[in-house]
Structures are given as C-alpha cells and as structure tokens.
Amino acid sequence: MPKQFRTVADKVELAVAGRLLSAARQLAAALSDLEFSRPVTHTYNPLTYAWPCYETYVRKFAATRKRVVFLGMNPGPFGMVQTGIPFGEVTMVRSWLGIEATIAAPEQQHPRRPISGFGCRRSEVSGRRLWGLFAQRFTSPDRFFAEHVVLNYCPLAFIEASGRNRTPDKLARHEKIAVLRVCDEHLREVVAALKPEWLIGVGEFAYARAEQVFSKAQLKLGKIPHPSPANPAANRNWAEMASRKLELLGIWPKSAVA
Numbered sequence: 001m002p003k004q005f006r007t008v009a010d011k012v013e014l015a016v017a018g019r020l021l022s023a024a025r026q027l028a029a030a031l032s033d034l035e036f037s038r039p040v041t042h043t044y045n046p047l048t049y050a051w052p053c054y055e056t057y058v059r060k061f062a063a064t065r066k067r068v069v070f071l072g073m074n075p076g077p078f079g080m081v082q083t084g085i086p087f088g089e090v091t092m093v094r095s096w097l098g099i100e101a102t103i104a105a106p107e108q109q110h111p112r113r114p115i116s117g118f119g120c121r122r123s124e125v126s127g128r129r130l131w132g133l134f135a136q137r138f139t140s141p142d143r144f145f146a147e148h149v150v151l152n153y154c155p156l157a158f159i160e161a162s163g164r165n166r167t168p169d170k171l172a173r174h175e176k177i178a179v180l181r182v183c184d185e186h187l188r189e190v191v192a193a194l195k196p197e198w199l200i201g202v203g204e205f206a207y208a209r210a211e212q213v214f215s216k217a218q219l220k221l222g223k224i225p226h227p228s229p230a231n232p233a234a235n236r237n238w239a240e241m242a243s244r245k246l247e248l249l250g251i252w253p254k255s256a257v258a
Contacts, residue, residue, distance in 0.1 A: 016193050017063035021055060023189040024155075030182045031156055036175050040166055042110040042159040046075055049115070050084025052101045053093075057085050060099070067147040068198045068251055069190070070130075071206040073226075074154040074168055077113050079124035086152045087202075089127030090120050096135050112163030129227035130202070133239040137252075151190060153206050154183045169205050184213050191219065198251055202226055222249045 028047035036043060047054055075081045080088045085099065094100050103117030130150070138144035156179070158166040168179055187209065191199065199219055201207025203226030210221050224242040227234050233241065246252040 012065075013063040016065065017059050019193040020058050020062055020190065023186055023193070024054065024058070027155060027182060027186040031154075031179070034175070034178050034182075036158065037172055039160040039162075040158045040171070041161045042108060042113070044075065044081050044106065044113075044115070044157040044159065045155055046080050046084040046157075047155045049106045050080075050082075050101075050103050050117070053084035053088075053099055053103070056099050056101065057097070061097070061141065061145040062149045062151075062194070066145075066149045066194045066196050068149075068200060069194055069196045070148065070150045070200050070202055070224075071187075071210060072150065072152040072202045073205045074152055075157040076124045076126055076228075077157060077159070077165055078120060078122040079127040080152065080155075081113070081157045082115060082117055082120040082124075086150045087124070087127035087130045089124040089131060090118055091123065092127060092131035092135070094118060096131060097141055110159045110163055113159050125229050126227045129234070129238050133242060136239070137243070149194065153187060153209050154179060167205070180209070184209065187213050191217075198222060198249070200224060200246075200251070203228075203231070222246075222251070 024047055028045055031045060032048070072086050078089070080086055082088065082103065083090060083093045084103070085093050085097065100118050103115060105115035105117070109115055134144045154168050158168070158171065160166050168176060171179065191214070197220055199210045199214065199221055201210050201221070201223040204223070207221070207223035214221065224245045225231060225234055225238060227238045227242070229235055243252065247254045
C-alpha cells in the first residue's frame with residue numbers, strides 16, 4: 001500500500017511490529033555472544049534459524065497493543081525450537097495459527113534433538129495445551145489476538161550432553177546473570193511496545209522475572225500454572241485450572257466462550 005494511503009491504524013501496526021522485531025534481533029545478537037559450560041553442550045536460538053516464522057507471527061498477530069501478554073520461559077525442544085513460535089507445537093502453529101515455513105536448521109545440532117521444523121513428528125505437550133485452550137475458548141486466532149499475545153522471556157533452548165533440556169534457572173550462576181540481564185531488557189522493550197494492562201507469567205520462572213523487572217511499574221502481574229507435564233498439577237485438567245485463574249483475576253469472563 002502506498003505510504004500516502006496508509007491509515008493511522010496501519011502506521012501503528014507497522015510501528016509496533018517494527019519495534020518488536022528490532023528488539024528480537026537485538027536480543028538474538030546479544031545472546032549469541034554468550035558462552036555456556038557443561039552440562040550444556042548445545043544452544044538453539046530459533047530467533048536466528050527460524051526467523052521467518054517468528055517474523056510472520058509478530059507481523060500477523062502481535063502488531064497492535066495488547067491487553068494481556070502471556071510470558072513463557074524458553075523454547076521447548078518440540079515447540080519453538082522447531083517452529084520459531086512461542087509454545088509452537090507444530091500442529092497448532094500450522095492448523096490454528098496458519099503459519100508454516102521452511103526452517104533452516106543450524107549446523108551444530110545435538111544428535112538426539114534434531115531440528116526438523118514442520119516435519120517434526122513429536123508434539124510439544126505444553127504448546128498443545130496452551131494453544132489448545134485458546135483455540136477452544138476463542139475459536140479463531142483473530143478473536144484471541146485482538147487482546148492477547150504469547151511471547152517467551154528467553155529465546156534460547158539449552159541442551160545437555162544427554163539430550164535433556166536445561167531450563168535457564170539451572171544455568172551456572174554467572175551464565176544465568178548474563179542471560180537474565182539481556183532478557184530483562186528485551187522484556188522491558190516488549191512491554192513498552194505493546195503497552196499491556198496485564199503481564200501473565202506462564203509458570204513460576206516467568207512470573208518471577210516479571211515481578212523482578214516490573215516491581216515498581218504500573219502493570220498488573222499474574223500467573224497461571226505451566227502446562228508442562230513436568231508440572232504434576234498440570235496433568236490434572238490444566239486448561240480448567242488456567243481458565244479459573246484468569247477468571248479470578250478478572251482477565252477472562254466466567255463463561256465457556258469469551
């Protein structure tokens with residue numbers, strides 16, 4: 001569309017998306033300079049090799065102000081690591097979000113954690129539960145993203161020699177401090193761009209970072225249980241627990257469909 005015919009809304013969307021994408025590029029670059037010691041042997045940064053998918057996600061769904069930002073911790077090996085989308089379970093990204101692209105996997109891959117992109121046949125339970133709840137409650141992506149968006153605090157996946165995923169809170173102290181410094185700054189920029197009313201941590205770690213970064217800000221904070229099967233409580237009707245929590249906070253109305 002020629003510049004002279006762009007509406008105010010178009011200009012706002014371009015500005016928000018541009019700000020988020022610029023911040024993501026800076027985050028990816030800053031994290032690429034960090035080094036990690038054993039037991040971490042591999043790090044995956046989908047903001048580099050899966051950038052086309054992430055860029056599409058931001059431009060399609062995160063280019064306007066949001067009332068609620070859901071904040072995850074970091075990518076799972078069968079979710080964002082494969083698709084570049086936060087909690088990006090392959091089927092949900094392809095069928096519900098309508099996003100798919102060729103993923104150019106990095107050269108250094110763990111043999112037990114290959115990157116197959118949208119050819120990955122493993123399903124990330126966390127992503128299936130999270131996006132499944134949103135799909136069930138809001139029916140269409142447009143209805144969900146009108147006021148909500150999902151982002152991750154840290155874009156890096158840390159893989160141990162055994163192939164096990166290592167979460168950021170378990171990094172060596174000096175490594176964790178370096179990661180938190182960079183990711184905290186990115187989170188501030190995200191909130192400044194989206195201007196949400198609520199920042200909801202998906203799990204304890206994300207909530208703790210939100211509290212630390214925005215302890216003195218005029219921003220409402222909340223949390224829902226992490227949907228990972230590693231969280232025992234999440235295996236007992238996680239969707240109902242998360243919905244009830246969001247209803248109690250006053251974020252969602254007490255109804256079957258928003």
